[in-house]
Amino acid sequence: MPVNFIGEDENGCSLIKIREVKNIEARKCNLQTGNPLELRLLGWIEAADAFQLERHLHQHFGSTHVRDAWFAIEPADILPILRRAGRDGFLVKNADAFQVVGYDRDAIPEHLGVWE
Helix, strand or coil: CEEEEEEEHHHCCCCEEEEECCCHHHHHHHHHHCCCCCEEEEEEEECCCHHHHHHHHHHHCHHHEEECCEECCCHHHHHHHHHHCHHHEEEEECCCCCEEEEECCCCCEEEECCCC
């Protein structure tokens, strides 16, 4: 199950939600319904124990916790985490977040999507 990173785009993605979900696309749509700011999927990590990974990430960013699973962090703060995840970490780029377009030099899959 993946742990995803979704940002409030109109704030420059300065608030990012870190949460495990089964269906990222459906979860983003559900979050968007209750949020007046446009949300963008920034990336996700496939993990055998997504609950444990989510808990670890929440502790890692604990000093920036805002509410629920929202943290006052920047997209650049999650990039090293996605890189460390290697082939299990997915960085979203351009328009279609779920289409793999290649792998970067650190073996991170690159997707069409929303974050450059």
